[in-house]
Amino acid sequence: MEFGVGYFATHDGIGPAQLAQLLEEHGQTSLLLAEHTHIPASRETPFPGGGDIPRKYARTYDLFVALTAAAVVTTKLRIGSGICLVIERDPIITAKEVASIDHLSGGRFDFGVGAGWNHEEMRHHGTDPRTRMALLQERIEAMKAIWTQDEATYHGTFVSFDGVVSYPKPAQRPYPPILVGGHGPKVLDRVLAFGDAWLPNYSPDAELTDRIAELFARAERPVEVHMLGMPSDPAAIERVHAAGVRRAAPWLPSGGRSHVERALERWEAAIAEFNGE
Numbered sequence: 001m002e003f004g005v006g007y008f009a010t011h012d013g014i015g016p017a018q019l020a021q022l023l024e025e026h027g028q029t030s031l032l033l034a035e036h037t038h039i040p041a042s043r044e045t046p047f048p049g050g051g052d053i054p055r056k057y058a059r060t061y062d063l064f065v066a067l068t069a070a071a072v073v074t075t076k077l078r079i080g081s082g083i084c085l086v087i088e089r090d091p092i093i094t095a096k097e098v099a100s101i102d103h104l105s106g107g108r109f110d111f112g113v114g115a116g117w118n119h120e121e122m123r124h125h126g127t128d129p130r131t132r133m134a135l136l137q138e139r140i141e142a143m144k145a146i147w148t149q150d151e152a153t154y155h156g157t158f159v160s161f162d163g164v165v166s167y168p169k170p171a172q173r174p175y176p177p178i179l180v181g182g183h184g185p186k187v188l189d190r191v192l193a194f195g196d197a198w199l200p201n202y203s204p205d206a207e208l209t210d211r212i213a214e215l216f217a218r219a220e221r222p223v224e225v226h227m228l229g230m231p232s233d234p235a236a237i238e239r240v241h242a243a244g245v246r247r248a249a250p251w252l253p254s255g256g257r258s259h260v261e262r263a264l265e266r267w268e269a270a271i272a273e274f275n276g277e
Helices: 016-025 063-072 091-104 119-124 129-148 187-194 206-218 234-243 257-274
Strands: 002-007 030-033 078-085 109-114 152-155 160-164 178-181 197-199 224-227
Touching (some): 002 257, 016 063, 030 063, 030 109, 063 078, 063 091, 091 109, 091 129, 119 129, 129 160, 129 187, 234 257
Parallel strands (some): 178 197
């Protein structure tokens, strides 16, 4: 099993380049950065974690700018989105950004995607929360066409274009791995429809491992599970390893270097104990 981290790269914490260098030096295999374009000042949608939305949600760098900073100072570390809110993005522009960063990094990009939970945020981008899952799938399918066709054409209910010529193409062929985030009742359907892996947040409930087993049983092609939100607990690592998880990662706290390093040390200690070191 591989190990990495997730992080909200904020303007007042350790920079994405410095964090990426630190992770590569420590032998971590991946860095996934969170995305929110903004947080609405008023809201009706409850925060999934309960209570107020943490301040880091409104203070992240632009996702692809931060990932580029991480890519140019590393040579082995996989970098990616955890998750990219595709329903808030133009698919032609996003396809260009994904292909560009994958090309510039030498094929080290993982494309974590999802629809998010903040209805007010979606509406600010002109997205109807009621149709966001259908929109998500069409935008992913449209981007796949752009990545794989010299002159891409796509026609759906929400996305439609003819004759799009866009280069570079991604370094990874046919395109970077698509990691589908979410925990909803139909998330496995989405993984099987257009994803290469499921990207859930960790939960100690038996339902999570049951759903992993269901995904593998239903899949008629290779699919993976990458786990975010891991606790620094060797027993939890063993649990997801036994379930067949390919890569496990905690959310490191946003903040200064020393604050992040202490959390990374706890994660590395759990990995070492899991490995019997």
